[in-house]
Amino acid sequence: MKTIIISVSLFLVTVMGYQLQAQVIQITSKNNIELKIEELQKQKNKIEKLEKDKLREEVEAINERLEDNEITATEAAVLKREAAEKRALNIQNQMNIIDENIALLQRNAKDVEGEDGEETQEIDEYYTSLEFLRYDKKNDVRKDYDSIPDRTRSEVLVAFGLNHSLIDDVSLSDSPYELGGSRFFEIGYGWQTILNKAGSIRFNYGFSVQMNGIKAKDNRYFVEDEDQTILEEYPYQLDKAKLNVYNLVLPVHFEFGKATTQYNSESAYYNLDHFKVGLGAYAGLNLGAKQKLKYEENGENKKEKIKEDYNVEKFIYGLSGYIGYGDWMLYAKYDLNTLFKDNPVEQHNVSLGVRVSL
Structure with a gap:
């Protein structure tokens, strides 16, 4: 047992x-x-x-x-x-x-x-969605690879400077207009479209309002004489006799210059803050003309504004161009049309100044 x-x-x-x-x-x-x-x-x-x-x-x-x-x-x-x-x-x-x-x-x-x-x-299933990012070391910002720079952007343009009217067979020294006292101003809205892969060729287009002023000298002012506009001596001592011509034009320019691609928190864009050159033309209509007079009568200072036709050419067209860096450029334009349509001697408006992109 x-x-x-x-x-x-x-x-x-x-x-x-x-x-x-x-x-x-x-x-x-x-x-x-x-x-x-x-x-x-x-x-x-x-x-x-x-x-x-x-x-x-x-x-x-x-x-x-x-x-x-x-x-x-x-x-x-x-x-x-x-x-x-x-x-x-x-x-x-x-x-x-x-x-x-x-x-x-x-x-x-x-x-x-x-x-x-x-x-x-049970092991939790491991999911990962790898988001590939564009990395730009210069700006230390990132952007997804689906972003590409916009090829068209808009801008406000302002230009100002000296203005003059060139008269056939008359030198600047013999001109009846003051060179320093005549000025122009232009403001417009435009668009810019990139034309090539590198962004170095652009097409600029839009619309602008121009004010071209010419100032008479030797105590003379502008007078309509039937179908012509001439200068006559004013009966009082003039401080200023200035004719302002207002135009609405459609300018177009081909712009050439370096472009670099940059990225911000929202999108990619072309950086055009480099040396650039623009060549183009413009065409439009005259909106009217106005003469401003400042003179002294019997010891009293007086001002007068005279709005007349002044036989100004109604259809405006010309050549323009600029050269500069970034948003600031040296700007010039020349009217191919005559200033006064029926005057026996042709006059062409010319401007030289600064053009700023805002």
């Missing part, structure tokens, strides 16, 4: 030992699998960071080539997109491999637990 009891006890101890050993092996295997899954998850973060760093280096190299004028802005955008697509595929392929390994380890973890064991805690 004693022998039987001892034998049964030894059998029970052996069975319990096997069960304990199996539980230890199961726990150890489960912990190892969880550690491996955790390490794989960390590898995904390292891969994503590594590929982003490589992409940034490639974009910086492309920007340097763009600044050195080795490639155009459009070519740079294509190269950046290709680099981004390559890095995206690299990340996606490596992520897929890691996800397959994680799925395999999760299945093995369930097998280790057995039918009666509790399932291993």
